[in-house]
Amino acid sequence: MQHRSTPLARALGAAALLSTAVAWGAATIRSDTGPRLDIVVSLALAALFALGWLLASRSAPLVTPLPATAPARKTVPGKLGAVHRDWGLIAAAYLTVWAPHVAACAANEGRESLLGDLFVVLTFILGAALSLCNLSLLQSYLDPAQRMLKEDAAAGSVHAVRVRFGTPVRETYRYPTGKGVGRIGVRSSYYIELVPEGETDGQGAVRLRTTHVGHSVIVSEKHLTHAAAQLVGHGGWLCWPARWRDIAGTEKERRVSAAFVSDSGHVVWGVTQEEDYAPYLREGTAPVCATDTALTVTPLPRPSRYFPKVHGWHLGVAAVGALLALPFLLDVVPYWAGLLLGVLSGALGVFAGMTLDGVGVDQEPWSVRERLHPALQ
Numbered sequence: 031m032q033h034r035s036t037p038l039a040r041a042l043g044a045a046a047l048l049s050t051a052v053a054w055g056a057a058t059i060r061s062d063t064g065p066r067l068d069i070v071v072s073l074a075l076a077a078l079f080a081l082g083w084l085l086a087s088r089s090a091p092l093v094t095p096l097p098a099t100a101p102a103r104k105t106v107p108g109k110l111g112a113v114h115r116d117w118g119l120i121a122a123a124y125l126t127v128w129a130p131h132v133a134a135c136a137a138n139e140g141r142e143s144l145l146g147d148l149f150v151v152l153t154f155i156l157g158a159a160l161s162l163c164n165l166s167l168l169q170s171y172l173d174p175a176q177r178m179l180k181e182d183a184a185a186g187s188v189h190a191v192r193v194r195f196g197t198p199v200r201e202t203y204r205y206p207t208g209k210g211v212g213r214i215g216v217r218s219s220y221y222i223e224l225v226p227e228g229e230t231d232g233q234g235a236v237r238l239r240t241t242h243v244g245h246s247v248i249v250s251e252k253h254l255t256h257a258a259a260q261l262v263g264h265g266g267w268l269c270w271p272a273r274w275r276d277i278a279g280t281e282k283e284r285r286v287s288a289a290f291v292s293d294s295g296h297v298v299w300g301v302t303q304e305e306d307y308a309p310y311l312r313e314g315t316a317p318v319c320a321t322d323t324a325l326t327v328t329p330l331p332r333p334s335r336y337f338p339k340v341h342g343w344h345l346g347v348a349a350v351g352a353l354l355a356l357p358f359l360l361d362v363v364p365y366w367a368g369l370l371l372g373v374l375s376g377a378l379g380v381f382a383g384m385t386l387d388g389v390g391v392d393q394e395p396w397s398v399r400e401r402l403h404p405a406l407q
Contacts, residue, residue, distance in 0.1 A: 034333055045075075046079035069359050073352050113172065114329070134154075137372030194227055197222075198221075236307065250300065264292045298329070348383070
């Protein structure tokens with residue numbers, strides 16, 4: 031179970047990132063020989079703030095379900111809030127990708143060496159290339175189809191039906207890979223079962239699934255996880271865009287964007303497959319509903335990024351990388367040794383940072399189900 035994000039933890043995390051940025055700036059702006067106590071002090075402060083963030087996050091309250099006591103909304107809200115950009119993640123990502131270049135500059139400072147200069151140039155190219163990749167973090171966390179739904183709601187109408195937030199499911203799908211006898215592939219997906227309320231004419235549950243477009247894969251899984259931990263049992267509206275045919279007709283897998291709008295004032299973004307939306311949209315069970323453009327709903331507040339037994343290990347790797355930088359920052363090793371330590375230090379920094387965000391899906395709220403390919407049944 032994830033912890034809540036508290037003001038103290040966010041302040042300590044921001045201070046750690048700021049101290050690291052100061053160290054990076056000092057290493058790349060100033061270039062002379064001798065001990066670099068300015069960088070050492072900045073890194074020491076970053077380590078202390080990171081440790082404080084770890085302790086503050088561990089002591090924060092756990093995320094708990096919200097009470098489902100809000101009265102049913104008679105109208106569909108017209109202002110559907112988007113998932114906010116995670117500026118802490120963006121800052122950490124850019125600091126991570128420039129770690130090798132910073133280590134190269136600090137190890138090579140004040141010396142004229144072809145090998146050292148080559149190290150600096152190569153790490154600069156690496157940092158620039160990875161920075162371009164990180165631009166995806168600055169883009170909207172809603173895909174084009176979801177933005178169409180947001181626009182249709184703001185324009186005044188969407189297809190909608192009353193549902194209740196049901197079981198969160200992590201589905202494991204096993205299928206033959208075709209790469210040899212007995213070779214089986216496994217693919218996991220996450221979805222929420224939304225159960226229709228009232229007269230449904232035998233309509234079944236709709237599975238609100240995660241999107242899989244660029245960086246939104248990770249964002250969507252975490253977004254759905256936050257909702258699964260807090261909104262089970264809540265009533266609300268399941269909304270599809272008024273222009274859903276424009277999406278279903280062009281999307282390769284014929285999926286249509288959807289959003290669950292809870293009576294408690296929250297929106298959960300996802301997509302629905304054709305087998306789920308067809309009984310509602312193609313058969314007219316989900317009519318076009320007017321939206322109230324004065325009503326606003328927002329995504330649930332983002333919980334703490336901290337995960338027990340995960341972040342401590344990653345921060346430990348980053349700490350080892352910082353310790354490897356101390357000998358050349360204090361100017362107590364030969365030049366060749368400083369370059370070697372710079373390579374190791376920068377590599378560990380990149381490894382710790384780039385693997386940190388791949389473990390961010392809390393498995394606690396999910397019920398596990400297995401589905402088999404017909405050939406395996």
